[in-house]
Amino acid sequence: xxxxxxxxxxxxxxxxxxxxxxxxxxxxxxxxxxxxxxxxxxxxxxxxxxxxxxxxxxxxxxxxxxxxxxxxxxxxxxxxxxxxxxxxxxxxxxxxxxxxxxxxxxxxxxxxxxxxxxxxxxxxxxxxxxxxxxxxxxxxxxxxx
Numbered sequence: 001x002x003x004x005x006x007x008x009x010x011x012x013x014x015x016x017x018x019x020x021x022x023x024x025x026x027x028x029x030x031x032x033x034x035x036x037x038x039x040x041x042x043x044x045x046x047x048x049x050x051x052x053x054x055x056x057x058x059x060x061x062x063x064x065x066x067x068x069x070x071x072x073x074x075x076x077x078x079x080x081x082x083x084x085x086x087x088x089x090x091x092x093x094x095x096x097x098x099x100x101x102x103x104x105x106x107x108x109x110x111x112x113x114x115x116x117x118x119x120x121x122x123x124x125x126x127x128x129x130x131x132x133x134x135x136x137x138x139x140x141x142x143x144x145x
Contacts, residue, residue, distance in 0.1 A: 014071035018057035
């Protein structure tokens with residue numbers, strides 16, 4: 001049975017996280033509903049008070065192949081390691097040191113966007129594929145894989 005999947009991420013600043021993940025994944029922040037030039041215009045027309053304008057945001061794959069990521073504001077902060085995380089395929093088809101170099105280069109590009117490099121995990125048998133553990137601007141773990 002085929003299903004569409006949306007990934008929902010609880011956060012403190014949906015707009016900031018949406019902008020970050022749009023850059024990481026080559027996605028785009030989802031535009032406002034048809035008939036509106038901006039989200040501010042749409043939310044005002046819907047009667048959403050200004051202090052609630054950043055309650056949610058989303059990013060979408062411009063080619064329509066990947067899942068939508070939905071960011072929703074929650075009052076509590078992140079406290080423990082994620083039970084589910086994203087693996088960003090930053091070195092497809094590469095192995096060994098070429099793979100690890102590509103992952104390090106990707107990590108270097110993400111740090112100025114607000115990511116934090118947590119650690120490098122070297123390739124180890126039997127999988128032979130290392131990865132770089134990162135966190136997004138709100139501390140959610142993800143792997144460059």
